[in-house]
Amino acid sequence: MNKILLIEDSQMISRALSTNISKELDVEVDSAYTLAEAKARLATNHDYFAALVDLTLPDAPDGEALDEVLQWHIPAIVMTASFSEEKREELLERGLVDYIIKDSKTSFNYVVSLLRRLYLNQFISVLVVEDSFTGMQFVTRQMKRWLLNVYEAADGVEALSILNQHPEIRLVLADYHMPVMNGMELVKALREKRDKEDLAIIGISAINEKSLSARFIKYGANDFLTKPFAPEELQCRINHNLETLELLAKLREMTYRDYLTQLFNRRYLFEKVDKQFRAARSAGQPITLCVLDIDHFKRINDSYGHHSGDKVLQTVSALFTAHFPDCTAFRLGGEEFGIFAFNIPFEIMLSRIEQFRTDLKDTPMDLGHPVYITASFGVTDELADRLDEMLQAADRLLYLAKQQGRDQICANNE
Numbered sequence: 335m336n337k338i339l340l341i342e343d344s345q346m347i348s349r350a351l352s353t354n355i356s357k358e359l360d361v362e363v364d365s366a367y368t369l370a371e372a373k374a375r376l377a378t379n380h381d382y383f384a385a386l387v388d389l390t391l392p393d394a395p396d397g398e399a400l401d402e403v404l405q406w407h408i409p410a411i412v413m414t415a416s417f418s419e420e421k422r423e424e425l426l427e428r429g430l431v432d433y434i435i436k437d438s439k440t441s442f443n444y445v446v447s448l449l450r451r452l453y454l455n456q457f458i459s460v461l462v463v464e465d466s467f468t469g470m471q472f473v474t475r476q477m478k479r480w481l482l483n484v485y486e487a488a489d490g491v492e493a494l495s496i497l498n499q500h501p502e503i504r505l506v507l508a509d510y511h512m513p514v515m516n517g518m519e520l521v522k523a524l525r526e527k528r529d530k531e532d533l534a535i536i537g538i539s540a541i542n543e544k545s546l547s548a549r550f551i552k553y554g555a556n557d558f559l560t561k562p563f564a565p566e567e568l569q570c571r572i573n574h575n576l577e578t579l580e581l582l583a584k585l586r587e588m589t590y591r592d593y594l595t596q597l598f599n600r601r602y603l604f605e606k607v608d609k610q611f612r613a614a615r616s617a618g619q620p621i622t623l624c625v626l627d628i629d630h631f632k633r634i635n636d637s638y639g640h641h642s643g644d645k646v647l648q649t650v651s652a653l654f655t656a657h658f659p660d661c662t663a664f665r666l667g668g669e670e671f672g673i674f675a676f677n678i679p680f681e682i683m684l685s686r687i688e689q690f691r692t693d694l695k696d697t698p699m700d701l702g703h704p705v706y707i708t709a710s711f712g713v714t715d716e717l718a719d720r721l722d723e724m725l726q727a728a729d730r731l732l733y734l735a736k737q738q739g740r741d742q743i744c745a746n747n748e
Contacts, residue, residue: 337362338449339385341372341399342413343392351386351442358446359453369394372402380406383481384431384452386445389414404429409479411448426565431479451573455481458576460505462486463493463520464538465512469561473507476565477572490515494523503533504579505572508555510539510546518553525554531582534575594644595651597671598664604721607662607674611721614676622675622683624713625728629740631669634705642701649699650709657690672728680715684745687713691743708741716746 338355340363342348352363364382366372369391385403389412390396403410412425412433425433432448434441460477464470465488474484485500487493489512497503506524508517515523521535537550540561547558556575559568590602598607614621628650635643647669654663654671661675675683691711698704712732718724727746735744 336360336453337364337379337382339372339375339382339403339408340365341367341369341385341391341403342388343367344388347436351445354442354446355449359450361449361453368392369399369402372399376402376406380408382408383456384409384411384449386411386413386449400425400428400430409452409481411445413445429479432566432569451576452481454576454580456483458505459483459485459500459503460507460572461493461496461500461503463488463490463506463508463512463517465489465509469509469538473568476568480569480572482572489513490517490520490523493520497524505534505536505575507536507538510537510541510550518550521550521553521555530554530556531579531586534579536571536575592665595647595665597651597655598662600664600666603664603666603672603674607664608721610662610676611674611724615717619677620679620715621717621724622678622680622713622715623672623724623728624675624683624687624711625666625670625672625725625732626709626711627671627732627736628669629708629710629736631707634701634707638701638705645701646699646705646707649697650694650707653690653694653697657686657693672725683715684713684743687711687743691741695741710735710740711743713743713745 338361340348340352342351342365345367348365348367352365355361355363364375366375370393385408387400387403387410389400391399400410400412410430412430413436414421414433415436417435422433431452434445460482462470462473462477462484464473470486474486477484485496485503487496490508491514493506493508508520510517517537517539521537524533524535535555537547537555537558538561539546542560547560550558557571559571590598590606592599611621628646631643631646634646650671651665654673658673658675660678661673663671663673665671691709695706695708698706710732712728712730712735714724714728714731716724716727718727731744731746735742738744
C-alpha cells in the first residue's frame with residue numbers, strides 16, 4: 335500500500351502537507367476537506383496505509399472523522415490545534431498512531447517524518463520477548479498500530495529459536511525477568527551472532543535498579559526502557575533505533591560502493607565476497623572469476639577529457655551489470671572491473687563473457703560523436719586457497735590477453 339488519506343478542512347494546510355508528503359515520499363495523497371468527502375473516498379477505496387486526520391471539521395466538530403477512519407482499521411495520525419492531558423488520554427485510548435499539534439512548521443515536518451516511518455515499518459519485523467501476558471499485549475498492540483510485523487516469545491530460548499527461523503528481524507524488545515533464559519542472558523547470546531549494526535535490542539524492566547540499564551547496554555543492548563512507560567516513549571525509542579540501523583546500513587553501503595559507477599569496490603570484495611568464496615569452495619561449487627580492462631583507456635582521457643572517460647566507465651558498468659545480474663560485479667580501480675560467479679558452470683560463464691565482449695565492442699560511447707571501445711579479459715575457475723590468489727591468477731590471464739593483441743578472452747583452460 336502506498337496511498338495516504340489526508341482529511342483537513344484548510345485548503346492551504348492541505349496543499350502544503352500534500353506537496354511535502356509527495357516530495358519526500360513516493361506515495362499518492364488523497365485529500366478530503368470534509369467528513370462527507372472522507373466517507374465518499376473510504377467507501378470507494380480504503381486501501382490506505384495511513385490517514386492524517388484533522389480532529390475538528392465543519393461537519394465533524396467532535397472527532398467523527400477519526401472514528402470513520404478507525405472503523406476501516408487504517409492507522410490514523412491526528413492533527414489538532416489544542417492539547418490537554420485529558421485529550422491525549424482520550425486519543426490514545428481510541429487507538430491512533432500519534433497526535434500532532436498544529437502550531438509550527440516543525441510540526442508539519444514531524445508529520446512527514448512519521449509517515450515515512452510508518453511506510454518503512456510495513457517491511458520491518460520485530461520480536462517482543464516478554465513472559466507477562468499483559469505486558470506482551472500492551473507492547474504488541476502498540477507496535478502493530480505502527481505497522482510493524484511482530485513476533486512474540488515468552489522467554490529467551492524461544493526468542494533464539496524464532497530469530498534463527500526469521501533472520502529478517504531487525505529489532506528485539508527483551509524483558510529482564512523471564513523464565514528459562516532472562517533478558518540479560520538473551521542479549522549476550524544474541525551478540526555472539528549479530529552485531530549492533532544488524533540487530534537493535536531494547537532492554538525492558540520494571541525493576542528500579544540503578545545499574546540494570548547500564549548492565550544491559552554493557553552486554554550489548556542498544557537502549558533500555560523502565561516500566562511503566564508511555565506509548566509515545568516506546569514509539570520514540572523504537573523509531574530512533576530503527577532509524578539508526580537504517581543510517582548505519584546506508585553508510586555501510588556507501589563504503590562498499592564505488593562512487594562513480596555504483597559497482598561494489600575492493601573493500602566489499604575482501605570483506606563480503608571473500609566469505610561467499612570460502613563457503614562455495616568448501617561446498618565444492620564452481621566459481622568463476624573474470625577481470626577485464628578497457629583497452630587504450632588513457633587515449634580516451636587524453637583525447638576527450640576525464641569527464642568523457644568517466645562516462646565511458648559508467649556505460650561499461652551499466653552494461654556489465656545488465657549482462658551479469660546473477661553475479662557479483664565490482665570495480666577494482668581505474669578501468670579494471672571484475673565479476674565473481676558462484677554455482678554457474680564455467681562453460682556457460684565463458685559463453686556469456688564472450689557475448690558481453692562482442693556487445694561492448696558494438697556499443698557506441700556518446701562522447702559528442704560515437705566512439706567504440708574494446709576490452710581484454712582474464713577468466714579462471716581454478717580454485718585457489720584464498721580469494722586474492724584467484725584474483726592474481728585472473729590478472730595474469732588478463733595481461734596475457736593484452737599481450738596477444740587485446741579485445742579477447744584468455745581463460746585458464748585454453
